Amino acid sequence: MPKKLYALAYISTATERLSTPEAIDALLVxxxxxxxxxxxxxVLLHNDGSFFQYLEGSKDAVDLVYERIRRSLSHRNICELVSEPILLRHFSSWSMGFAEGSASELQAIAQAHWNHERSNLKGASHVSPGLKLLLHFWQNSKRCVA
Ligand SMILES: Cc1cc2nc3c(=O)[nH]c(=O)nc-3n(C[C@H](O)[C@H](O)[C@H](O)COP(=O)(O)O)c2cc1C
Structure with missing residues (x-):
């Protein structure tokens, strides 16, 4: 039986060591x-030292990756936006897509509601407002190859 899928999103702030495009590039590799x-x-979105990241995979795998992320000294102020089971992947072809967004785009995505429960009208939609905004941004962004 295939493992159940899980998603996690957070925002964070870069520390000094992640202040150049080269450092971000090395992190992506x-x-x-x-x-x-x-x-x-x-996907990972960036604007002027602010990050937003969305991860999806099995719960064990997402936990493992998130543990690495939390241990990283390259950012601080990690704030989890959502951590919950999902039905399907939305970024299945991206091991970690990357895009630069504007300050207002990142702010809108970070401030949207991310939990299904709070956003879901009669169970009709499985996509939270936060994920909807992210997918819209991603479809229209100049993304980098993963
Ligand atoms: C914004 C950000 C996003 C990251 N995303 C991932 C990731 O998706 N997968 C992963 O394995 N590590 C991720 N990391 C961790 C780095 O790949 C790397 O392990 C870590 O930066 C090395 O530790 P250091 O930053 O303390 O030198 C991330 C780190 C940061 C700061």
Whole structure:
């Protein structure tokens, strides 16, 4: 039986060591290699030292990746937005897609409701307002190859 899927999203702030495009690039190389091994997919958005990240995969794999993320000294103020079971992957072809967003785009995504329970009218939709905004942003963004 296939493992149940899980998603986690958080925001954080870069520390000094992640202040150049080269440092972010090196992080992406490392993160993508690990995510591929764990079969974790998702996206990382960045604006001027602020990050938003969405991860999806089996619960064990997402936990493992998130543990690495929490241990990283390259960012701080990690604030979890959602952590819950999901029915399907939305970023299945991205081991870690990356895009630069505007400050207001990141703010809107981070401040949206991310829990299904709070957003779901009569169980009709399985996509929270936060995920809807993220998917819309991703479809229209100049994303980088994963
Ligand atoms: C914003 C951010 C996103 C990250 N995303 C991932 C990820 O998706 N997968 C992963 O394995 N590690 C991820 N990491 C951890 C890094 O790949 C790397 O292991 C870590 O930055 C190395 O530790 P250090 O930053 O303390 O030097 C992330 C780190 C940061 C700061």
């Amino acid at each position: 490392d993160a993508r290699a690990f995510n591929r091994k764990c079969d974790v997919t998702g």
